[in-house]
Each structure stands twice: as C-alpha cells, then as structure tokens.
Amino acid sequence: MSSEFLTLSTSLRERTAAQVSDSRLRSNLARATDAFADRKAAAYAQFADPEEVRAKARAAKGEVLRRLDQILERLADRLEAVGAQVHWARTDEEARDHVRRIVQTHSAHRIVKSKSMLSEEIALNEALEEIGSEVTETDLGEWIIQLAREAPSHIIVPAIHKDRTQVRDTLQRVAEGDLSDVPGELAAFARRELRQRFLQADLGISGVNFAVAESGTLVLVTNEGNGRLATSVPPVHVALLGMERVVETWEQLDLLLALLPRAATGQPITTYVSAITGARRPKELDGPRELHVVVVDNGRSSILGTEFTEMLACIRCGACLNVCPVYRQTGGHGYGWVYPGPMGAVLTPLLVESKGAAEVPNASSLCGACWQACPVGIPLQDMLLALRRRASEEARLGERAAWGAWAAAWSRPWAYRASLRLASMAARMFNPSKVPGPPQRWALGREVPTPARHSFRDQWRKGSR
Amino acid sequence: MTTRAEFLAAVRDRLREPIPENHLRPLTEAGLGEPIRYAVELSDPEARFLEAATGVGAEVVGRPEDDLRAILERVRDDVRPARAVVTDDPECKGVAPILASLGVEVLAAGGPSDVATADLGVTGALGGVALTGSLVMDSGRARTRLASLLPEVHLALLARDRIAATPGDFLRELSRWFPDGLPSNIVFITGPSRSADIELEITVGVHGPRKVLVALR
Numbered sequence: 001m002s003s004e005f006l007t008l009s010t011s012l013r014e015r016t017a018a019q020v021s022d023s024r025l026r027s028n029l030a031r032a033t034d035a036f037a038d039r040k041a042a043a044y045a046q047f048a049d050p051e052e053v054r055a056k057a058r059a060a061k062g063e064v065l066r067r068l069d070q071i072l073e074r075l076a077d078r079l080e081a082v083g084a085q086v087h088w089a090r091t092d093e094e095a096r097d098h099v100r101r102i103v104q105t106h107s108a109h110r111i112v113k114s115k116s117m118l119s120e121e122i123a124l125n126e127a128l129e130e131i132g133s134e135v136t137e138t139d140l141g142e143w144i145i146q147l148a149r150e151a152p153s154h155i156i157v158p159a160i161h162k163d164r165t166q167v168r169d170t171l172q173r174v175a176e177g178d179l180s181d182v183p184g185e186l187a188a189f190a191r192r193e194l195r196q197r198f199l200q201a202d203l204g205i206s207g208v209n210f211a212v213a214e215s216g217t218l219v220l221v222t223n224e225g226n227g228r229l230a231t232s233v234p235p236v237h238v239a240l241l242g243m244e245r246v247v248e249t250w251e252q253l254d255l256l257l258a259l260l261p262r263a264a265t266g267q268p269i270t271t272y273v274s275a276i277t278g279a280r281r282p283k284e285l286d287g288p289r290e291l292h293v294v295v296v297d298n299g300r301s302s303i304l305g306t307e308f309t310e311m312l313a314c315i316r317c318g319a320c321l322n323v324c325p326v327y328r329q330t331g332g333h334g335y336g337w338v339y340p341g342p343m344g345a346v347l348t349p350l351l352v353e354s355k356g357a358a359e360v361p362n363a364s365s366l367c368g369a370c371w372q373a374c375p376v377g378i379p380l381q382d383m384l385l386a387l388r389r390r391a392s393e394e395a396r397l398g399e400r401a402a403w404g405a406w407a408a409a410w411s412r413p414w415a416y417r418a419s420l421r422l423a424s425m426a427a428r429m430f431n432p433s434k435v436p437g438p439p440q441r442w443a444l445g446r447e448v449p450t451p452a453r454h455s456f457r458d459q460w461r462k463g464s465r
Numbered sequence: 466m467t468t469r470a471e472f473l474a475a476v477r478d479r480l481r482e483p484i485p486e487n488h489l490r491p492l493t494e495a496g497l498g499e500p501i502r503y504a505v506e507l508s509d510p511e512a513r514f515l516e517a518a519t520g521v522g523a524e525v526v527g528r529p530e531d532d533l534r535a536i537l538e539r540v541r542d543d544v545r546p547a548r549a550v551v552t553d554d555p556e557c558k559g560v561a562p563i564l565a566s567l568g569v570e571v572l573a574a575g576g577p578s579d580v581a582t583a584d585l586g587v588t589g590a591l592g593g594v595a596l597t598g599s600l601v602m603d604s605g606r607a608r609t610r611l612a613s614l615l616p617e618v619h620l621a622l623l624a625r626d627r628i629a630a631t632p633g634d635f636l637r638e639l640s641r642w643f644p645d646g647l648p649s650n651i652v653f654i655t656g657p658s659r660s661a662d663i664e665l666e667i668t669v670g671v672h673g674p675r676k677v678l679v680a681l682r
Contacts, residue, residue, distance in 0.1 A: 028664075035665050046596075048502035056501075062492040066484065069477040076469055082649075088472040097466075140671055141662035159662055167663050183663035187671045194672065199577055215639075215647055225614060225658040225673025232610045232650070233577045243476070254633035258501055265661065269597040269632065271521075272673070273653040281649050285574050285609045297472065305479035310492065379490045 008336040008348075008356030012363055013444065016334035025161050029331055032160050033322040039266020040319065046268055047258075057255040058377045061313035064247055068304065068312075071213045071248050072295070078216025082278030084291040092122040095296045099124060099205070099238055100131055102292050106236050108133060108203035112194075114222065114230040115139035116207025117155055117316060118240045118296060120338040121351075124205070135205075136197045138226040140190050144170050153332030153340065156264050156318040161331045194226070204230035204288070208241040209315075210256060211293075212275075213248045218293070220274040221260060228272055237279070237288035241295050244312035256315055259375035264317040299351040308383055311346050313376045320370035320380060326363050335360055342370035342380045349387055358394070361387040399438070417457065424451040500633045503596060510595035510628040511681070517598030518679055521656030522669060527680030529625050534563050536680050541567050544618045544676070546585035550574055552607040554589025556622035556682060574609040586612035586674070590623040591651075592642060596631045599655040600679065605648030613654060619674040621654070625681045 007015075019025055044050045064071055076086050089095035103111065111133050113119065125135045125146075137146040141158040145151065148170045152158030159167065168181040171189060179189060206227055210219040218239050220227045231237050247253050261267040280287035303312055321327045321341030332340030336356060337348045345364055349357045361384045364370075370380040392403065409415040427450055433443035454462075486492065507513055515525055526543075527536035537560065540546075548570045551561045561571045564587070572583055580586070591603040600621045604610045613619045629635040632653070639647065658673030669675055 032665050046503055046505050048504045053501055056498065058492065066480065069473050069480060072476065073473055088467045088469055090467045090472060090475065094467060140660045157662060164664050183666040184668045186663060187660055187668040191671055199581060217647065224660045224671040228614050228652065229672055232614065250636040250639060254501065254636050257632060269599060269653065269655050271655050271659055275651040276649065277647040278649050281605065283608055284604055284649065286577060286611050287604065287649055301475050301479050304476065305482060305484055307485045307487070309484045379487050382487055382489065
C-alpha cells in the first residue's frame with residue numbers, strides 16, 4: 001500500500017490518537033453521517049414493510065452463499081457465452097497479475113478507473129503504475145483522495161473526512177487558475193479535467209456491485225456517470241468482481257438493488273444502474289470491444305463455511321459506518337486497512353493475518369447499531385465479539401492469566417467480594433495510569449473509575465443491622 | 466495461474482459441511498415469495514413517473530398530445546444547442562430533420578470523440594419506471610450508449626404505455642422487454658448526473674448530463 005494512512009503495522013491506539021483529537025475531522029464526519037441517517041429513514045419509508053424486505057434480502061444472500069460454487073460456475077458459463085473473458089484469482093497477487101497482463105497485451109498506457117474497493121484491497125493502482133501505466137481515479141471523491149495521496153476513509157464517500165476548503169486545496173495542485181471552494185465549481189473543474197482522460201483512455205477498470213448468474217450480467221450502481229464512462233468509452237473494460245458479489249436471479253437482484261442505495265445514501269435508486277452483458281455487439285457504434293472479468297477470492301473462501309460466513313453477504317453500502325459510535329469519532333483511517341467501520345472491523349482480521357488486524361475488532365462498542373443499520377441484517381456485533389474472543393485466545397500468557405483470574409473471581413461470591421475490597425484498597429494506593437507497563441497502557445484513553453471505599457453490599461449490611 | 470476448476474473446487478470444499486448457524490439470529494431459508502410491497506401510490510404509473518422524475522431533477526418538456534416539432538422547438542430555445550446527436554431508437558423517428566430545420570447541426574452517432582462534441586443528445590427510452598422516475602436505455606436499439614451520457618443535455622422520448630410500476634416489475638419481465646436476449650448495455654437513468662462527494666452537497670452534471678429532459682409520447 002502506498003498510502004501512509006493504510007498500515008496495520010502501527011497500533012490501533014496510535015492510528016486513532018490523531019483523528020480523535022482532530023475536531024475538524026470529527027465535525028465533518030458528524031455532519032455527513034447524520035445527513036445519511038436522515039435520508040435513509042425517508043427512503044426506507046417507501047417500503048410497505050422494510051423489515052420484510054431486509055429479511056428476504058438476507059435469506060436470498062444466504063441461499064446464494066450456500067450454493068456459491070454452483071452459482072459462480074453458472075455465472076462463468078453465461079459470461080463466456082456472451083463473449084466475456086473470465087479470469088480466476090485466488091490471491092491479490094494473482095488478481096494484479098491478471099490485470100497487468102491484460103494491460104500489457106493492449107499496451108494500455110492511459111487507464112481510467114471507476115470506484116472499486118476491491119481494487120484498493122488488492123492495491124491495483126500501485127501495481128499498474130509500476131509497469132508504467134497512468135491510472136486516473138474518476139469518481140470525484142476517489143480523485144480527490146488520489147491527488148492527496150490518501151486512502152478512502154468511507155466506502156461510499158471516500159473523501160468524507162475533507163471539507164470544501166481541504167478539497168479545494170487538493171484540487172488546486174492540478175489546476176492552473178485559482179479555484180473557489182464552491183462544491184459545484186469544484187465538480188465542474190473535475191468534469192473538464194477528467195473528460196479528456198476518458199476520451200484518451202486505452203482501458204477502463206471498474207468494480208462490480210452485483211453479478212447476475214442467470215444471464216451473465218454485471219450490475220454497476222453509480223451517481224456521477226464515471227462508471228458508465230469508464231465502461232463505455234475505452235476499447236477495453238476490465239471488471240473486478242469479488243466472488244461473493246453474485247446473485248443467481250434478477251428477482252434476488254431486485255431486493256438488493258432496492259436496499260443498497262437506500263441504505264447507502266438514502267436514494268430510492270442511484271442516478272445510473274448499468275447492466276452490462278458482454279462487450280459491444282456487431283451493430284453497436286460504441287462500447288468496449290473486449291470485456292474481462294477478474295473473479296477474486298483473496299481470502300473470501302476461508303470465511304465461507306465458518307461462523308463468519310454471513311460477512312460475505314455484505315453489499316458494501318456503508319450504513320454500518322454511518323451509525324457506528326466509534327467510526328463517527330475516528331473516521332476510516334484509524335482502522336488501518338481499506339474497509340473501515342464495523343464491516344471493516346470484521347472483514348480486516350478475516351482477510352488479513354496479522355497482529356494489527358486482530359486488534360481492529362476492539363474498535364467497537366458492541367452496541368449493535370451496525371446490525372440494526374445493516375440492510376441484510378449481518379449480526380456484526382456477534383462477529384466482533386467472536387473475533388475479540390479469538391484474539392484473546394491467542395494473547396500472551398500473562399494477559400490470558402489475568403482475564404482468567406478475573407473470570408474465576410467473579411464467578412464466586414466470596415472471591416467477588418474480596419476482589420472489590422482489593423480493588424478499592426488498590427485504587428486508593430496507586431493510580432493505574434501511573435503504573436508502567438500493561439496497567440498504564442490499559443488506562444490510556446480511559447477514565448479509571450474510583451471504587452467506593454465501602455461497597456454497596458457492605459453498606460446494605462450495615463444499614464439493615 | 467488458478468484455473469476455473471481449481472477456484473471452484475476450493476469454494477466447494479468450504480461448503481461440504483453445513484454453514485454454522487448463529488443461534489440468536491438464524492439464517493432462514495425463506496423463499497423470495499412476493500415482489501417488494503411499496504407504500505407508494507402506483508395505480509397511475511404515468512402520474513407517478515412524472516412526479517418521481519421531476520423529484521430527482523429531470524424536466525418534463527412534452528406530453529403525448531404535444532406536437533414533436535413544438536417540443537423540439539422549446540428544447541432548442543431553452544438549451545440553445547449548436548450540435549445534437551440523435552440515436553436510432555424508434556421513438557426518435559423524425560427528430561433529426563426537425564432539429565436540422567430548426568438550425569441545429571445533427572450528428573450521426575459515432576465514436577466517443579464525435580459524440581463528445583454534441584451539446585444535446587436525443588434518445589428514445591425502451592421503458593420507464595414509475596416508482597423511481599427512471600428511464601431505461603437499451604444499447605441494442607439505440608446502437609449507442611454515449612448519446613445519453615456525453616452531451617450536457619439529454620432529451621429522452623418515452624412512450625406513455627411503456628412505464629413499469631417498479632424496478633422489480635421491469636426486472637421480472639426482462640424476457641418480454643428484450644425478446645431477442647439482453648443487449649450489451651442496459652442503463653436505468655434517474656435524473657441528471659450527480660455527486661455528493663464534497664460535504665454531501667448535491668452537485669449535478671459531474672460526468673454525465675447536467676440536464677435530463679423527458680418528453681412523453
């Protein structure tokens with residue numbers, strides 16, 4: 001990863017410290033996430049019974065996951081039947097190799113991209129720049145982030161952490177005259193700049209929101225039109241498909257298509273919903289002449305069949321980010337990888353094996369707001385808890401012993417009482433934030449409660465005498 | 466390189482045992498059942514379409530009873546296009562000569578660099594969706610997907626009797642809408658191109674058309 005923001009090698013505490021004390025960031029985030037929540041409620045009100053739609057969508061995803069191998073096979077057959085070339089990638093490296101080979105075959109120097117979180121996950125831009133291609137992100141938010149050399153901090157609104165003056169300052173780097181900070185004028189500047197790049201591009205790369213197996217169709221959900229441009233103007237289109245983003249039928253798609261934009265931005269439908277079935281046909285005047293679909297596993301199959309399987313039902317709407325009390329304070333960069341918020345805190349340790357990744361589920365309050373907000377009802381808080389348990393089982397012996405002793409003490413009345421008396425005495429003798437080592441680390445960022453001199457039980461006993 | 470067989474075998478391998486259930490929140494096998502029920506009045510699809518389309522910022526510039534020439538004249542006066550591109554959609558029959566007679570240069574649809582020079586794109590619509598105010602474009606009939614995308618203004622001509630109530634109604638009947646199979650590109654267009662990437666403030670015309678005009682036929 002090229003970005004300084006994406007690193008799981010620092011500790012969670014280090015990554016979030018700066019963000020939590022950045023009041024500008026916090027007010028940008030609060031304004032944006034509140035607006036999303038209001039719009040979402042209005043869009044859900046169009047359903048006669050929103051819970052029924054959610055339940056059906058969840059069941060549909062469950063059906064797909066249980067038969068994922070067969071459905072992927074059907075998709076591949078249909079894709080090939082409509083003339084698309086299908087490439088299979090078990091790992092991120094293999095996915096990058098596939099795209100690089102296609103790029104090199106076409107000597108594609110100029111590449112335009114429509115937003116794809118999967119491409120962030122496999123660090124595709126860097127891999128293409130290494131072989132001399134010039135990659136332009138064309139989603140306005142992604143372009144801002146690319147110019148600022150940052151990572152997205154939200155999966156739907158990548159530059160959510162920046163306000164208009166910060167955006168102006170970023171775009172100014174590639175502008176000749178002085179830019180204003182009016183969003184409409186900044187967007188118009190982006191349109192002019194990026195239009196030329198679309199027209200000159202040798203190859204377009206997009207993600208895929210949903211693939212429909214029964215017809216071999218790729219569905220893209222966008223608002224700006226850059227997704228349509230990237231998949232219509234250049235002579236070659238490469239689509240990156242996360243292997244779980246498939247449905248079997250158009251009926252299933254209807255459910256997910258109704259929920260995704262409502263949960264993401266509060267829109268009943270996005271401005272553009274494109275359904276791409278193969279490359280340009282003989283009588284058509286435009287559209288790519290070649291369509292390549294790279295189906296990516298990159299750790300997803302290791303989630304399948306485990307207690308975390310339902311995470312593969314995620315449709316990447318970002319609703320869990322907007323309601324998460326932790327995300328709303330820290331923003332996305334603290335999570336350390338491409339997927340932030342509750343869905344990221346579950347997905348990161350499942351896809352990335354490292355100590356840093358195992359720590360990410362701690363960035364949650366287990367309040368369950370994410371589960372309530374999730375359009376497909378993924379029990380995120382249950383998964384966060386399970387991941388914390390898993391991480392604690394792998395923790396150092398000392399830490400495990402401490403937790404074990406606590407659990408044992410609080411399971412017996414006499415030991416519970418003794419522990420409270422001990423805590424009360426200890427708290428008066430020393431402050432944990434002053435004790436070097438684990439106590440100090442634990443106390444950092446916490447308000448350590450002062451145990452009462454006499455416990456409630458003691459007072460009750462005295463009072464009742 | 467991983468082959469299809471290897472990739473799918475790895476997935477199949479993970480599915481040999483049943484997926485563990487979350488007992489608090491089990492994943493039911495409930496079927497799809499009935500289509501989504503909406504709490505929106507859909508008994509008059511045309512009225513709902515116009516309301517929803519206007520709500521997302523599209524402009525209605527003509528009704529079925531209006532004369533095509535009168536509609537195009539209004540559009541010319543409003544948009545002042547120097548150059549227009551007109552697709553092969555059946556609804557566009559007669560449009561090119563009228564525009565030419567109104568002093569607008571008409572391009573035949575062609576490659577991107579040609580279409581990009583037009584300031585008005587005139588297309589038909591295969592259908593509409595009442596609930597959302599969406600227009601459905603079919604790259605097979607139009608032979609182009611750029612006329613509704615590159616010019617700053619997009620004028621779509623939609624037959625009043627081709628409006629489905631909901632997106633689901635359209636998607637469930639794809640074989641009726643596309644008897645010869647799916648075209649390479651279908652796009653549902655709902656209002657002008659928009660972005661909310663800067664402080665969530667809605668700005669229109671980011672990459673696609675700044676204006677979407679609809680004339681019902």
